[in-house]
Amino acid sequence: MSASTTDQLPVVVIGAGPVGLAAAAHLVELGIEPLVLEAGPSAGTAVQAWAHIRLFSSWAEVTDPAAEKLLAPTGWTRPDGATYPTGGAWVEQYLQPLADVLGDKVRYGTTVTGVARAGRDRIVDSGRDEQPFTVHIDNAHGSEERITARAVIDASGTWSTPGPAGANGLPALGERSAADRISSYVPDLNDPSIRARYAGRRTAVVGSGASAFTALGYLADLAEEEGDGTHAVWILRRGITGSTYGGGEADQLPARGALGLRARAAVENGHVSAVTGFRTRAVERAGDQLVLVADDGRRLDPVDEVIVLTGFRPDLSFLSELRLGLDDRLQAPTALAPLIDPNVHSCGTVYPHGVNELSHPEKDFYLVGMKSYGRAPTFLAMTGYEQVRSITAAIAGDQEAAERVELTLPETGVCGGAGLFDDAGPDADAARSGAGGGCCGTPASSGGC
Template sequence: MSDLPVVVIGAGPQGLAAAAHLLERGIEPLVLEAGTGPAAAVAQWGHVRLFSAWPELVDAAAGRLLAGTGWVAPATGYPIGSQWISRYLAPLAEALGDRVRYATTVTGVGRKGRNRSVDAGRGEQPFTVHVDVDGTEERIDARAVIDASGTWSTPNPLGADGLPALGEKAAAGFISYRIPDFHDAARFAGKHTVVVGSGHSAATAINELTRVAKQHADTRITWVLRRGNVGNTFGGGTADELPERGALGARAQKSVEAGIVDLVTGFRVERIDTSETGAVLISEDGRALPEADLVVALTGFRPDLSFLSEVRLELDATLQAPVRIAAEVDPNVHSCGSVRATGAADLAQPEKDFYLVGAKSYGRAPTFLAMTGYEQVRSVVAELAGDHEAATRIDLDLPDTGVCGGAGLFDDPTGAKGGACCAPAPALLQIGRAPVNA
């Protein structure tokens, strides 16, 4: 099977980096991308600024490949998504040439001639990757498969039980499951926007809406948390080892304390009522928010496993992440904000030579960084190349968030279980006007 390519699913940052590492190891990659260009998912949030600096956003092997083309790595600054593409990811895809196929949707992965239940000769068979190209079905044989398809296409719904709230589908015209482009201020000025979520994306949306509200005083912003208290929603601040990540929460906290943002806690959406002009969120306890012109649902993502039904996977029952890394990133138990870097041994599956990498390897956990994925693909490719020493060596120490506990602890009074490395528990903070009753 050594003459077959390694199929990489997804031409995002980790998928393209995996291809660069494979080429450097003398292994032919074939990158399959559903979008029409490189980093199609990143392009959809191209207006959003990253909190990782340029040196943390460029993979080492990719940089070496690009250096041969005369490319110069950006040295400083924090790009927005579109700049990440234009200054790095698009040139990388171009350097890979026809090893990247666009408008190619993977519809299934399995072992050639062996369904999931068959053991005999399974490991000797190549993978078969089923794809759809403009309505035409194709099959591609592969010696290994690296799934770097991410989770962008499968955002979590507003319903607090993980399922769509009653009326959520009917309210689709009033809901955005991504961070909107707030540069079009007229879309939000003088209107009521509700942001649901407690992560960095939610803080980003709150900060952008605050900018609009400062220019248009009649703009109203409501920030909805499922957890019963603020806890660690505002992040680690100056204790965060990624300064821009820490600053996100600090700026959002100032907006709340200044009264620009109404913060509503313990609100778990059960139903959404709509009118011709907006949507009303109603919680499990019967509370209702004032009608929103737009609801921004930033409640995280989940992996799409639908095309992997014939692959033998061992995933954590809670996070749908590889079991060996789940405990490291589980927001229900994760403490002190630091996450151990992971490699091939952590990502290995019962299906030999199949790996989940990138954001998809974290399942439903929200703490993924680009540099995490780069270290993953370096290790995975080393393992595929037979360099077990390099595969087991972890070359990355991830930055601490300065936060104790995780988002899953939304009923803990401090939002954390504490620990020696954690700061003293913050006092309970309730801010914002109470919502009106339905």
């Protein structure tokens, strides 16, 4: 297929979350036809799953400029930029209206099952870059379909693949069989049925990021409202240091800093007991309760519920026929990984990045949004918006605009260097959109926006 013919094909965007819809808005602005494929029934399906949680980024930081231009003719006005939306408000007041403007450029109930080069498997070199992509989908009617695309932008996020309680990155012994008592998401305690699951009970919270802070704060509030019997046991794989609770009042995202301060207060007020240096090896049944067992043999007192908030990871299974260049630890693009590695980078060292850092050996294929960060828990929505601005410019052939990346990220106020993170979970914004904990120079999301 000739380049001129390929250019007439749409750019397929996987995922109708914040970053995927922003990519579509930028493509429309550049005169390129997008086709957004969303597995869920509406825009921001993953965000809607944590509708009860308030982002720690303000409205001014979670709307994309190209998207705002697309929305403006409809009479849409951005909510007060200084206020903080919940996930539900983000969907209702921004993401769904944006998807509605895009109209039939967004398809719901569409699950991508594979992406490949037309007529070329992973091995074949000959003519590879000249071939369009073939995107395999299961559509809303339950049948298979193939879509041909000039480029593919994967903004499917990481929400569907949360990390386990097991300290080695795999489920702990017995973790799967105890799934009825284990949750991987921050509970909505305004829902009576969910509230009843935790009220008057002991709950273990595994994780040390903004999501864990949020859950601990919710459970502490529940303990104050319900009285004795409601208690949280906070499981940390490392000890408590000056950086454990995040940046606090020094955080340039004040709402994020407040999450850590709230968790600290929950511990100091006795509603939360912290257990440090505990790396979960097994989850055992004890009647109707669960017992967590550490690598060093320690056994915790039985708990009724376990909330595992140990971050998220990318689902790469449907990309097996593409040639991806990924860091072998973070599962992020090779050039991006050193810039976001929570093991080594310190304050201010996240370099502005765009198409150059996000390109793969597979030409015209890109991972963006939280998925581009692999297992790094440091993502913000504004980072994703800048990513797709750069990438769509490159697809349009404007390399100068693609390389003109301008991005200033707030600092967490915590300089820790190596080992700042252990089991950080996602923050509330971008990570859930998928959005970890916050890191020097790179605030996280799902707790990450």
